[in-house]
Amino acid sequence: MCLARYPKGLPRADDFTMTQTQPAEPKAGQITVKNQFLSVDPYMRGRMTGITTYAPPYELGEPMSGGAAGIVLKSAHPDFKKGDWVTSLYGWREAYTQTVEYSPVTAMEKIDPNAFAPEHYLGIAGMPGLTAYVGLYEIAGYQRGETVLVSGAAGAVGSTVCQLVKADGGKVIALAGSDSKCKWLESRGVDIAINYKKAAQTSGGLSKIIKNACPDGVHIYFENVGGDMLEAALNNLQPHGRIAACGMIGQYNSTVQNIAPSNLIQIVGKSLKIQGFIVYNYQQFMPDYRAKLAPLLATGQIEANITYADGLDQAVPAFLRLFSGEKTGKMIIRL
Numbered sequence: 268m269c270l271a272r273y274p275k276g277l278p279r280a281d282d283f284t285m286t287q288t289q290p291a292e293p294k295a296g297q298i299t300v301k302n303q304f305l306s307v308d309p310y311m312r313g314r315m316t317g318i319t320t321y322a323p324p325y326e327l328g329e330p331m332s333g334g335a336a337g338i339v340l341k342s343a344h345p346d347f348k349k350g351d352w353v354t355s356l357y358g359w360r361e362a363y364t365q366t367v368e369y370s371p372v373t374a375m376e377k378i379d380p381n382a383f384a385p386e387h388y389l390g391i392a393g394m395p396g397l398t399a400y401v402g403l404y405e406i407a408g409y410q411r412g413e414t415v416l417v418s419g420a421a422g423a424v425g426s427t428v429c430q431l432v433k434a435d436g437g438k439v440i441a442l443a444g445s446d447s448k449c450k451w452l453e454s455r456g457v458d459i460a461i462n463y464k465k466a467a468q469t470s471g472g473l474s475k476i477i478k479n480a481c482p483d484g485v486h487i488y489f490e491n492v493g494g495d496m497l498e499a500a501l502n503n504l505q506p507h508g509r510i511a512a513c514g515m516i517g518q519y520n521s522t523v524q525n526i527a528p529s530n531l532i533q534i535v536g537k538s539l540k541i542q543g544f545i546v547y548n549y550q551q552f553m554p555d556y557r558a559k560l561a562p563l564l565a566t567g568q569i570e571a572n573i574t575y576a577d578g579l580d581q582a583v584p585a586f587l588r589l590f591s592g593e594k595t596g597k598m599i600i601r602l
């Protein structure tokens with residue numbers, strides 16, 4: 268799958284093109300992999316702007332990169348044999364032949380499908396899960412028993428944050444975009460899940476609903492969305508509260524100048540700390556995170572919620588569901 272042009276606003280199906288080629292025979296040091304699962308993630312929208320941010324933009328007409336998990340079909344590399352599972356950034360395609368290279372550009376990793384299900388390496392046991400772990404513990408400095416407000420709470424990152432806090436003895440106020448997402452979050456132990464779309468229609472809005480749910484305020488806000496949710500969070504953080512600024516998905520398709528929350532002065536008055544982060548700079552925490560996650564998943568204390576779409580032709584519609592919210596947990600394409 269290639270990007271045909273840089274989208275304006277919400278991407279459309281005709282911003283993308285599908286091309287057909289056969290993977291080459293592997294030469295020395297190369298493997299041919301048939302992808303089984305592809306990941307679509309919000310950061311990809313930032314790579315569709317033609318502008319270099321922390322990652323370079325997608326090249327028009329070139330196969331796009333993205334998380335993938337696949338099975339080795341042919342190998343000319345001593346570390347890999349036919350049938351091995353491998354994750355990489357050679358996603359948005361069914362198969363590939365590439366030189367094995369362990370670098371941030373390829374993110375190639377031989378994975379153990381018995382440790383975690385292969386698709387979990389793209390979700391809860393992969394980049395989004397690590398993002399939750401790093402944001403919560405390293406950036407926000409979560410301490411057992413604290414209260415955490417989470418936006419995008421039913422998404423891949425947010426749902427992991429919520430469940431880690433519950434597994435570690437804290438209280439969670441979760442913000443999500445539908446009653447069914449709120450119901451699922453509460454089934455996972457979240458203390459109060461708020462449908463932010465409904466809350467916005469009430470007098471006093473989201474700020475007041477959070478205040479009613481948590482009159483003493485929250486210690487941490489895990490920021491995934493921005494805008495009105497950041498404004499409501501600033502109103503409800505306790506003095507010396509912390510914000511882990513993970514993402515602001517509410518702005519990714521914006522075609523107008525984004526308006527900052529009107530209450531940023533609260534950062535001063537409450538002595539708040541805000542820190543942004545990019546997970547790629549924290550890869551060294553992956554072994555610790557997976558060691559913590561494995562027993563929590565095995566005992567059901569954490570559940571990996573996945574929404575599947577089937578077939579490469581569903582990759583673009585699945586990507587768009589990240590922004591419409593028509594999915595719960597991690598969005599995965601099954602090939």
Ligand SMILES: NC(=O)c1ccc[n+]([C@@H]2O[C@H](COP(=O)([O-])OP(=O)(O)OC[C@H]3O[C@@H](n4cnc5c(N)ncnc54)[C@H](OP(=O)(O)O)[C@@H]3O)[C@@H](O)[C@H]2O)c1
Nearest residue numbers: 309422423424443444491513514515516517545546589592
């Ligand atoms: N800093 C890092 O290194 C890093 C790494 C990974 C992800 N992130 C960021 O973390 C955030 C969550 O990522 P994810 O992978 O968990 O995403 P995800 O699974 O795709 O979840 C995204 C959710 O965000 C909500 N949403 C989408 N557009 C929205 C809008 N305009 N206003 C309000 N809510 C909206 C939707 O849920 P509702 O139905 O509840 O609205 C959607 O399901 C994103 O901001 C992403 O960029 C950052």
